[in-house]
Amino acid sequence: MGKAVLIFVLGSVVLFTIINVNMSTRLGTSSENAINQFKETTAKNIANSVAEMLLSKVADSTAYRATSVQSMSNVFSDSGSAKYRVVDTTISSQSLIKIDVKSKYYRITSSATVYVTPSGYIPSPVKGAISTNNPVLTSGTLNVDGRDHDPNGNLLAGATGTLGIWSTNTLSQTGSSKIGGTSASGTNYAPDDPAHAGTTNASQPYPGGYPNNPDSLLGGTAKGFPAGTLKSIAQSGIGGSQYATNPNTLNHPFKGVTYVELPSGTPWISSNIDGTGILIIHNSSTNAIIKNENLGTFKGLIIADDIIHIHTTIIGAVIGLTPSPSEGNSIGNGSGDVLFSSQAIKDAIGSILVTSNHGFAKHRVSIINWFE
Amino acid sequence: MGQLLELIGASMIGALIMLIGLSLNMQINASSSEIFQSSYNQYSSITANQIIVYDFYKAGYRSTGNKLIQADSSIIKFQGDIDDNGNADTVSYYLGTKASLTATKNPNDMQLYRKINNQAASMVSIVTRFLLTYKDSLGNNLTYSSLTNPATRAKVRAIKVYVKCELPDAINRPYDPSVLFYNPVDWFRTIRPKNLF
Numbered sequence: 027m028g029k030a031v032l033i034f035v036l037g038s039v040v041l042f043t044i045i046n047v048n049m050s051t052r053l054g055t056s057s058e059n060a061i062n063q064f065k066e067t068t069a070k071n072i073a074n075s076v077a078e079m080l081l082s083k084v085a086d087s088t089a090y091r092a093t094s095v096q097s098m099s100n101v102f103s104d105s106g107s108a109k110y111r112v113v114d115t116t117i118s119s120q121s122l123i124k125i126d127v128k129s130k131y132y133r134i135t136s137s138a139t140v141y142v143t144p145s146g147y148i149p150s151p152v153k154g155a156i157s158t159n160n161p162v163l164t165s166g167t168l169n170v171d172g173r174d175h176d177p178n179g180n181l182l183a184g185a186t187g188t189l190g191i192w193s194t195n196t197l198s199q200t201g202s203s204k205i206g207g208t209s210a211s212g213t214n215y216a217p218d219d220p221a222h223a224g225t226t227n228a229s230q231p232y233p234g235g236y237p238n239n240p241d242s243l244l245g246g247t248a249k250g251f252p253a254g255t256l257k258s259i260a261q262s263g264i265g266g267s268q269y270a271t272n273p274n275t276l277n278h279p280f281k282g283v284t285y286v287e288l289p290s291g292t293p294w295i296s297s298n299i300d301g302t303g304i305l306i307i308h309n310s311s312t313n314a315i316i317k318n319e320n321l322g323t324f325k326g327l328i329i330a331d332d333i334i335h336i337h338t339t340i341i342g343a344v345i346g347l348t349p350s351p352s353e354g355n356s357i358g359n360g361s362g363d364v365l366f367s368s369q370a371i372k373d374a375i376g377s378i379l380v381t382s383n384h385g386f387a388k389h390r391v392s393i394i395n396w397f398e
Numbered sequence: 399m400g401q402l403l404e405l406i407g408a409s410m411i412g413a414l415i416m417l418i419g420l421s422l423n424m425q426i427n428a429s430s431s432e433i434f435q436s437s438y439n440q441y442s443s444i445t446a447n448q449i450i451v452y453d454f455y456k457a458g459y460r461s462t463g464n465k466l467i468q469a470d471s472s473i474i475k476f477q478g479d480i481d482d483n484g485n486a487d488t489v490s491y492y493l494g495t496k497a498s499l500t501a502t503k504n505p506n507d508m509q510l511y512r513k514i515n516n517q518a519a520s521m522v523s524i525v526t527r528f529l530l531t532y533k534d535s536l537g538n539n540l541t542y543s544s545l546t547n548p549a550t551r552a553k554v555r556a557i558k559v560y561v562k563c564e565l566p567d568a569i570n571r572p573y574d575p576s577v578l579f580y581n582p583v584d585w586f587r588t589i590r591p592k593n594l595f
Binding site for chain 2: 031034035038041042045046048049052053055056059063117247250252254255258261262263264393395396397398
């Protein structure tokens, strides 16, 4: 009897021990899973945080590069570290800056790769403060200045701008209108009547054909604007973008992309164009009309099928698409200013280039892709 | 007489000790089984979590146009270069039907599928719930009906994922045998894919 009890008790103890060890292992594994989740999240956060820090660095100085692997320790805690590189790369013919980060938290690793580009650019069809695919007539006291200005319209002395007016067709300067700009040799000329030779260029060919829609005008797919992108951005409302078929429904000031798709033959008259960004007046027939821009100052790029009578201030550039303007060619017949500003155009395009910008210092960069 | 009483008393005490020991063993066995199955369930949830997190963070990566192709409560289809080979892939997640899992006793479990481009769909995990909620840049929930519109889908900046995994068979709990307990593991995560902008 005594032996049997002893065997039973000892057997129970052994069984209990085995089960207890097993349970402890399982519980330990469960805890380990939770801890690993935390570590993985932390490692990912470290990678993204370091990428953000490097983005700020590139935003402050677009020339910044770290071609050899650099190390950063004590990130998040003394157990967090990262290694990174900042190098130039080319993807689909686009020159980009690649920020590559590998992070480590305890033994868990993570990575983040960010492709960025300095924001904004001047689209190649912007060949003057006003560029058109049709005859141009300036009259009244319209002032067109292709010299470079800051986004507030202040002249940047010594900076290289562009032509006052460029057209595939004829140019007539009448009334008291003045045209100025930067000649091909880089000399700046103040607006004058008549315009100084070399500040305008008329009857010019456009190799490959003049773009007939806003996306191709900004460079199309190669620049990140496949057909329909601008309209899609406007419809998404990103950064205050707006899309309308009736301009009366638009809110001011404009921001991002303001896309007005007017019905064929229905003009937007006495328009208020107060705002910034890219203002597009376009339809599939390339006959959307904006006429008598009477109110508001616009900073950025205006792309219009048919733009008539600029009576307000535009800082940036204007592009006309149609070869057959509805009212002949009168782009301005009263008082109005078109002041070329490379920065206003870059800001406008940069703000929507990939709709995610970074940096608040001297330069801003656009994030093209982020792999994590 | 005294010896007889002693024997009876000792037997009773011995029997009680044996009963206590057996009961303890049974309880330990039940707990061990529950912990083991819970651990298994946790693994199942973690696997689903890792696959979902890996894919969802790639949403929109190296893709243009409509990055989010379909967005519903338990179906999502998006574009993203998940293998980082330079070409955007079309990734979709969707649920199978409850009826398709007849081999398990859990009446609510379903297969969660993952499909890449035109490849055959593969199973991510067995789940009893897979709920997706879509948020705009301000963190506001976007209604599923509004997400049929591409313009609304373009506003999605964050995707909240809820995955619930349960055991295929109910755990037998000696202290509560009337309740079918499938030992659920709930997993929530709000994912903000950096390329959905």
